[in-house]
Amino acid sequence: MIPIAITADHIRETLDAYLEAYPDDKPSLAPVLELLDAEADLTTRKEFRGHATAGAILADPAGRVLHIRHRALERWLLPGGHLEPDDARLLDAAQRELTEETGIPASAVVPAGMLPVHIDVHPIPANDAKGEPAHRHFDFRYLFRTAAEVGELQLEEVTAAAWRDADDIADGVLRHRVKGALR
Template structure:
């Protein structure tokens, strides 16, 4: 069953209860959710759509990053929601496995919801007929002891285990550092 607007709203509301300072930066998500409804998980919803990502943390304080082929940027593993994803967490785990070969049984979920939700602009892609649009990335924290990665070469060109303090985006950096210490 596809992810519903209700699931996204409940996840967002629970997140904002824990992180009220993120309310203003996530106002575009809330507004888009109000008008998009259940299409919020569709990659064809060009007002903006939910995506899911994985923050994969090792005991040595390193976080897995991947080099995204199309965007030519270093990112956390993640991507679009699929119709067979039941929850945002399921989508994050599926994307982690697809892009890195690291399976759900090789990771431990940390927390009840996303550690961070990021709203960012995706540039237009004329080759795919996609206008500029927003991604609302629900990022879940996982722990692992795995080091080996098998890249999905259609989307990912490289990977790196980076120390959490090299993450530059706040509040993601502070939250991951706190989790690494805890």
């Protein structure tokens, strides 16, 4: 059976459910809502006004969070990336990215819920090598749990992985929500 690709309706439904849980985030998500209202295709990385990405926050039984060292950006980040045509849901995209980048099999990872724990809008610099102008990512971030260890890293994108205290999550809102969920 071929999975149905993520649709604008799925993004809208996910965003609406998220805003029911976190209504104070609505002003920061205005760019996402505006593009959805304009019927922009947020599933394609060719939409340079902004497009959806999926991120994973992976916690171990001790409450540590897995960080990866991103090769191109030379920074410690949380796993995640662009949507693919085979992704049926944003949650699936986050789990796929997590598995691709860390080598941890999907069967060893359990989503903490169906709702993103955070949605972030952030700028991405131009990338002349890829022919991409500066644009925005709308990152739908999901929390997962595992007892597994890191597997084979996706060396094209990731140079290292490390379990760190949840206090090391750079984004304050995300850090607060993850720490609350892990209590």
